[in-house]
Amino acid sequence: MAKSTAEALRQTLKIKLDYDQLTNCMRCGFCLPACPTFKETGLEAESPRGRIALMKATVDGVMEPNDQFEDQMNHCLGCRACEPACPADVKYGQLIEQARDAIEAHTVRHRGWVKVVRKLVFKQLFPHQNRMGLLGKGLRIYQKTGLQTAVRKTGAVGLFSKQLADLERTLPKVSGKGVIQQLGTRIPAKGEKLATVGMFRGCLMDSMFTETNNKTVRLLSEAGFEVIIPESQNCCGALHAHSGETHDAKQLAKSNIRAFQEAGVDYIISNAGGCGAILIEYDHLLHDEPDWREQSEWFAKRVKDISTILVEKGRLPQPSQPQSNDRVRVTYQDSCHLRNVMKGGNSPRKLLAALPDVELVEMKDAGSCCGSAGIYNVTQPEMANQILEHKMENANATKAHYIVTSNPGCLMQMKLGIDKHADNDRVQAVHIVDFLFDRMVKS
């Protein structure tokens, strides 16, 4: 990197990085054992303490923010397992976003295809719900017409990058219709109404996991909530925020806040840990816009994950009694953002453990990232694969029939993991909503 670019980046880092947070890190190292990239490599630079030291060193003028610095910031999964481990309460998630934001403002250097993917995904696709819908329709045609089979058989997937091809195999059956088209925008509560909730439908969830979205709505309604799905809501902005495209993230946040405020809901429900975590931090995302303070706090305060609201406020449908004494073995893979940011890792476990025919077996390091992390598995394939392989060793050891997850990214990653590394043909990955629905509502 040329000297002048590095200097310009340093200046931007100086402005964007919260120096208070950088000094709050007392370098105790408590976050190291929590960090997946440190676990994989054993390198200090690949740890939260190391990354914070690098950020501080660039600001302090001890080091030049060179290519390697940029790469290191991108190596971080953003799983934020380091935050709960930190005695000093360093807001690592904010620091990494600030660093990436600064880098994004300067970089001329994404690897070619990463650049194309990012542009396509961030600018052209995710912010546009209708295009996501089209993507869903396109996928449906692709799957329905036998094109998928053809592509798979002929190995045309090999034409994609290897990593994209891997992902292609994990795509769910897509219906092509979103949740609103199927259920409408207002679904009444079953029985006495406990509260009105706004459903955050998500882009990936709504175009590729529409069934899960439908079941989310029906679970909520069974549990006593009236569900409103504001039509004008859009992408949560998580991917943008985590990769440094803060400006776009803010625009998306504002329009979501407007949509849900107009709907006048008591809670805002997400069924994707990755979306939920950014939604619950909209107040932070918009912290430097005083005009938005009140609204963003209104919003952030109301965000809850589907599992959490069911446990905390819901009137849970009685699970059907098991037909036989056969209990299914289930293991739960945490969504990092649900666990580390929304602090909602207990609720899914409570729900699962309460089912009469389910035996919940914890896998070792269930709380550790699976390597999916937004588009991390596309941009950092090597590390993502290494992490996934270790994750599957732990999942295999439980001999579970189901690996239950709370986020579409994790779900696809676990499917990929099963495809590549499962030592049991019967094991399946499912979203917790689908799993609960089948056992609580359907029968």
Add this chain to the structure above:
Amino acid sequence: MLDRAIVAELREAVGERYYKEDQESLVTHSYDGTPMLQSLPDGVIYPGNTAEVSAVMTILNKHRIPLVSRGSGTNLCGGTVPVQGGVVMVMHRMNDILEVDLQNLTATVQPGIITKRFIEHIEGLGLFYPPDPSSMSISTIGGNIAECSGGLRGLKYGTTKDYVLGLECVLASGEIIRTGGKLMKDVAGYDLTKLLIGSEGTLAIVTEATLKLIPPPKHKKTMLAMFTDLYGAARTVSRIIENRIIPATLEFMDNPTIRVVDDYAKLGLPLNMAAILLIEQDGDFETVERDIELISEICHAEKADQISIASNQEEALKLLTARRSAFTALARLRPTTILEDATVPRSKIADMVLEINRIAQKYNVQICTFGHAGDGNLHPTATTDARDHEEIHRVEEAFAEIFEAAIQLGGTITGEHGVGLVKAPFLEWKVGSAGIAIMKNIKQAFDPLNLLNPGKMFAKETRRRVVLNRG
């Protein structure tokens, strides 16, 4: 940056990937857990076995390049800050448990193994390795040995030095020595094992250690005793020991710490207490029950305001959390947390706490004190902000006076964190000039060229003593 030819030799010794000198590696090995210190090394090396360590040391010795051995960099004395540049040697790759000898009850390990991982493995085998520094989830056995780390169980079970039976080390010359072994008795010559424990990487590089294991206690009980009178708490500590009861854990928190902990952890602790003692006993069922009863009686006799005994593991854990959150809570108060390590004879705890409070007030700094009352090891902890130079200066002055007070009470400048860079100017206060001279001679004998962790332990100048004015 080192000469290219030397770098080539080092790469040859450990393999291309395991010597690094890019900015990223240098910056991330320029600090440790000690606040406000930073100095870049010239290179970072990751050896994979003893032979490589020896080869590296031979090369560095030939070219007179300093070496800092490093575990996880959690020490709090600047012990791994490469103040004179040179090479930082990270021991993480050498992390195997080589043997657990169930007949002799010993374990032989490489130095880079994480303490907690080792303890979990040993406990899985139904055995017990007591040293438990609070940093054990990331500190290494090598670092524990080099600092002679202690923990909550130090009172009854001792510290790292009581569990190291033998060592394999690489000297500054590159030669390899072995000390001790799986022997419970060994008086063949000077006890080099004990000398090397706590030598802070200044005498040799530990490449293997044989550790003593013991059977685990069968039963455990935990209690909290709260006092409105500081002396009551302190007398309780002395009386427990006088009565020939050695609890497994006997921890102390002063009033400022109680307030902070409660505010943070919402444990509902009474805020008017001058001190809280956390007491745990372990052993046979009958002994534990009897000891806890006796301890309660002593607490009552010394006018404890409240005593609570945990009825089950869950409650015990809650009590332990109160003590463990002390550091966590303090760390959240202000950006910079300076945790110190003054130690006094356990009969002097109350005097020392009062001294600390007086000194904190004198210098107008916030210092909260908690620590291992049972062994007199206190952690006066200043919460401050590294960017406020004037305040930091006052904090430093206050700590100098605290060390002075500790020594006057028959104590020491560090009970478990080591001398390193930070405490070097105070070492002579404790050991005297003849003591320093003999220590320097020992250093000279091991490391004539002063290559191993230079700049640590011995300061260029001793700090002048603070004159205490008690007017």
